[in-house]
Amino acid sequence: xADTILEIRHLSKSFGSHEVLRDIDFTVxxxxxxxxxGASGSGKSTLLRCVNLLETPTSGExxxxxxxxxxxxxxxxxxxxxxxxxxxSFNLFNNMSVLENCIVGQVxxxxxxxxxxxxxxxxxxxxxxxxxxxxxxxRQLSGGQKQRVAIARALAMGPEVLLFDxxxxxxxxxxxxxxxxxxxQLASGGMTMLVVTHEMAFARDVSNHVVYMNQGVICEQxxxxxxxxxxxxxxxxxxxxxxxxx
Amino acid sequence: MDLFAKLINDISRLWTKYSSFYLGGIWxxxxxxxxxxxxxxxxxxxxxxxxxxxxxRNDNIVKRAVLKIIRFVVRAYVEIFRGTPxxxxxxxxxxxxxxxxxxxxxxxxxxxxWLAAVLVVSINTGAYMAESVxxxxxSVDPGQTEGAKAIGMxxxxxxxxxxxxxxxxxIIPQIGNNFIINIKDTSVMFVxxxxxxxxxxxxxxxxxxxxxxxxxxxxxxxxxxxxxxxFLLRWLEKRLDGSDNYELVSDDQLVMAAGTYAHPDRGTxxxxxxxxxxxEVIQEVKIGKQRGER
Numbered sequence: 001x002a003d004t005i006l007e008i009r010h011l012s013k014s015f016g017s018h019e020v021l022r023d024i025d026f027t028v029x030x031x032x033x034x035x036x037x038g039a040s041g042s043g044k045s046t047l048l049r050c051v052n053l054l055e056t057p058t059s060g061e062x063x064x065x066x067x068x069x070x071x072x073x074x075x076x077x078x079x080x081x082x083x084x085x086x087x088x089s090f091n092l093f094n095n096m097s098v099l100e101n102c103i104v105g106q107v108x109x110x111x112x113x114x115x116x117x118x119x120x121x122x123x124x125x126x127x128x129x130x131x132x133x134x135x136x137x138x139r140q141l142s143g144g145q146k147q148r149v150a151i152a153r154a155l156a157m158g159p160e161v162l163l164f165d166x167x168x169x170x171x172x173x174x175x176x177x178x179x180x181x182x183x184x185q186l187a188s189g190g191m192t193m194l195v196v197t198h199e200m201a202f203a204r205d206v207s208n209h210v211v212y213m214n215q216g217v218i219c220e221q222x223x224x225x226x227x228x229x230x231x232x233x234x235x236x237x238x239x240x241x242x243x244x245x246x
Numbered sequence: 247m248d249l250f251a252k253l254i255n256d257i258s259r260l261w262t263k264y265s266s267f268y269l270g271g272i273w274x275x276x277x278x279x280x281x282x283x284x285x286x287x288x289x290x291x292x293x294x295x296x297x298x299x300x301x302x303r304n305d306n307i308v309k310r311a312v313l314k315i316i317r318f319v320v321r322a323y324v325e326i327f328r329g330t331p332x333x334x335x336x337x338x339x340x341x342x343x344x345x346x347x348x349x350x351x352x353x354x355x356x357x358x359x360w361l362a363a364v365l366v367v368s369i370n371t372g373a374y375m376a377e378s379v380x381x382x383x384x385s386v387d388p389g390q391t392e393g394a395k396a397i398g399m400x401x402x403x404x405x406x407x408x409x410x411x412x413x414x415x416x417i418i419p420q421i422g423n424n425f426i427i428n429i430k431d432t433s434v435m436f437v438x439x440x441x442x443x444x445x446x447x448x449x450x451x452x453x454x455x456x457x458x459x460x461x462x463x464x465x466x467x468x469x470x471x472x473x474x475x476x477f478l479l480r481w482l483e484k485r486l487d488g489s490d491n492y493e494l495v496s497d498d499q500l501v502m503a504a505g506t507y508a509h510p511d512r513g514t515x516x517x518x519x520x521x522x523x524x525x526e527v528i529q530e531v532k533i534g535k536q537r538g539e540r
Binding site: 054077078080084085089090091095097104105109110115132134135136154163 | 320387389390392393395396397398399400403407408411412415488490492493494495496
């Protein structure tokens with residue numbers, strides 16, 4: 001397929017003798033919103049961090065537009081500039097203002113001019129509703145606000161695919177909504193997204209592909225209706241019923 | 247009370263006679279402390295950065311070997327200069343280098359003495375700062391590095407734009423410590439004949455034996471220097487932290503920023519009616535030139 005962006009093939013990752021990911025296979029096409037769900041410790045975050053090369057996979061391939069990015073001699077920073085990442089703990093640069101956070105990558109990595117970068121940053125800050133806060137420092141913002149800035153920072157780099165690592169898990173309940181709204185907006189705007197989440201409602205309503213992971217392997221994947229509505233495997237059923245009970 | 251009056255009398259006599267010497271001593275002390283602290287912090291920065299270059303099992307053998315050697319050298323430097331008295335280091339370098347090079351390398355004259363003093367104090371400061379910088383870098387949340395990497399920054403860019411600014415902010419109290427220590431400890435440089443504030447005292451009391459009044463002047467002098475230094479550093483820290491408040495921007499920044507690639511008066515490439523071309527049109531109209539005539 002021409003519009004395949006990411007292809008994960010036989011990806012495995014071990015920390016020492018502990019195998020965290022085993023033989024992961026899936027594909028992300030342009031415009032896909034893929035939700036990765038699963039219990040804590042099932043390897044969801046590690047998978048996402050492998051995709052962004054923050055962790056080096058032990059074996060397997062990650063094909064970005066058909067080119068393997070896991071080998072030696074691959075320009076990892078260059079690759080990462082095409083793949084945005086939003087973290088659970090925001091990871092905004094504490095020494096910079098909100099605006100500066102969204103500008104620095106464009107200027108230093110993409111080598112854009114300052115004025116152009118500023119205009120671009122402002123556009124995305126406005127998009128996530130954080131334009132009034134451009135002069136604030138990260139420490140002065142609430143969790144939800146920080147996360148929205150983090151999304152704007154990732155968007156400002158013009159990524160082809162955006163990875164979300166449990167973007168709402170560190171937020172107070174009343175702030176989850178504002179972040180999910182932005183993500184929903186992004187999804188309907190056609191952004192390709194790979195989202196590790198515990199928000200089943202988000203997986204059901206926004207994503208078009210759900211991957212359920214259990215103990216380092218993909219247990220089941222398919223459309224939200226298939227995986228969430230009519231799960232085939234017992235593990236998936238158990239996992240989902242635990243969620244319903246909560 | 248008589249004794250106090252006597253002391254004040256003695257001090258004022260000393261001061262009227264030797265104030266230029268004392269002030270000159272203070273100036274030398276301050277210059278040496280500032281220069282040596284700055285150089286020392288730079289040495290510390292370099293050592294700290296070298297010590298924190300990430301090195302995984304996946305890196306090739308050459309890089310790992312080079313890093314191992316660098317780390318060993320830095321470690322040896324830190325341990326040796328932190329573990330021996332600065333007085334001895336001064337003597338060691340000032341007399342040792344000429345001794346070993348049969349006089350080819352020697353610290354001659356006033357400038358030689360300055361060179362030796364700056365060298366010893368800054369190398370000493372660097373040894374202490376190396377560890378502080380390492381601590382400062384480690385203390386920055388690893389998430390900051392990940393955030394920087396995730397938007398495609400290289401290791402050097404991450405260091406320069408994200409980690410070091412935060413690490414530096416964290417080690418300012420340490421830099422202040424070292425600066426104040428340097429103001430006081432430069433006094434041991436008298437062993438190589440360097441005349442700073444304390445050496446001035448030694449010279450003056452050598453003539454008139456007024457030990458206590460002169461020491462009182464020294465005490466007050468040093469205290470003023472260090473108090474000023476702490477005050478300055480606190481101020482710097484506050485400045486770096488920035489304001490606790492921020493202003494909400496209510497007007498539309500995007501509209502205001504749009505089309506500012508160049509200054510509006512010069513016009514933008516997208517702007518058909520920028521000033522020069524408007525002037526041109528006006529000029530053309532004035533002299534009655536028609537487009538067809540060109």
